[in-house]
Amino acid sequence: ETLTANDEGKYTIPAAKITGTALTVKVEKTEKSALTVDVSKYIELNGKNMWLVKAAGTVSEGKVLAYDGSAMFWSEKYHAYSFLVVSENTEEQMKTEAAGKIAEADAEKTELAYDFDVNLSSKVDINDAQLTYDMYNAKYEDFDTVSMHKFLDADVTGDGKLTVEDATAVVNSFIK
Structure with a gap:
């Protein structure tokens, strides 16, 4: 049986396991x-x-x-x-x-996913590009209207920042 630590990092052996016979405890610690x-x-x-x-x-x-x-x-x-x-x-x-x-x-x-479906509608279209462009232009300044998930998914170029290039990449993904 594997024991799990509590919130304080302590382990408790169930009373049912303490029967008076020898008890072996194996501890494996990984760094x-x-x-x-x-x-x-x-x-x-x-x-x-x-x-x-x-x-x-x-x-x-x-x-x-x-x-x-x-x-x-x-x-x-x-x-x-x-x-x-x-x-x-x-x-x-x-x-x-x-x-x-x-x-x-x-x-x-x-x-x-970074699949160009920025608004998470299961369909890639101009609305995804517009949302990306609006986020880039600071139309949304918190996560009340647009979720963090959508903000993060908008970095379709993967460069770690949201730019107009992300909106362009979204457009290019569906006009091919």
Whole structure:
């Protein structure tokens, strides 16, 4: 039987296993690799920035990385978990903040598709290009109207920032 640690990292052997006979406990400890955290400007907004936070490293089986308790998105293009943060902080301040807010969590792994379906309608059309262009032009400055998932999926060029080239790539994907 495999035991799982509680919130404090402690293990409890069930009373039913303590029968008076010898009890063998095998402990296997694996060293966790350090996470690599990178922060870069994703979009410049009106007086603020939307920062792309990327985190890579070994994650325990069945876990995902989370930023301040919210599950991050897996990006095959970045080979890392990704998350967006709107802030007036500098890049250095964001790097420090991000390093302290990323941890493993129990959640479903959500992978970004980068399939040009930016609005997640299951159909690629001019609406995807328009949404990408509007995001690039700071029409949306938070995730109330447009989800973080859509913002992240809009980086179809995979360069780690949202630009007019992403909107152009969306258009080119359906006019061929």
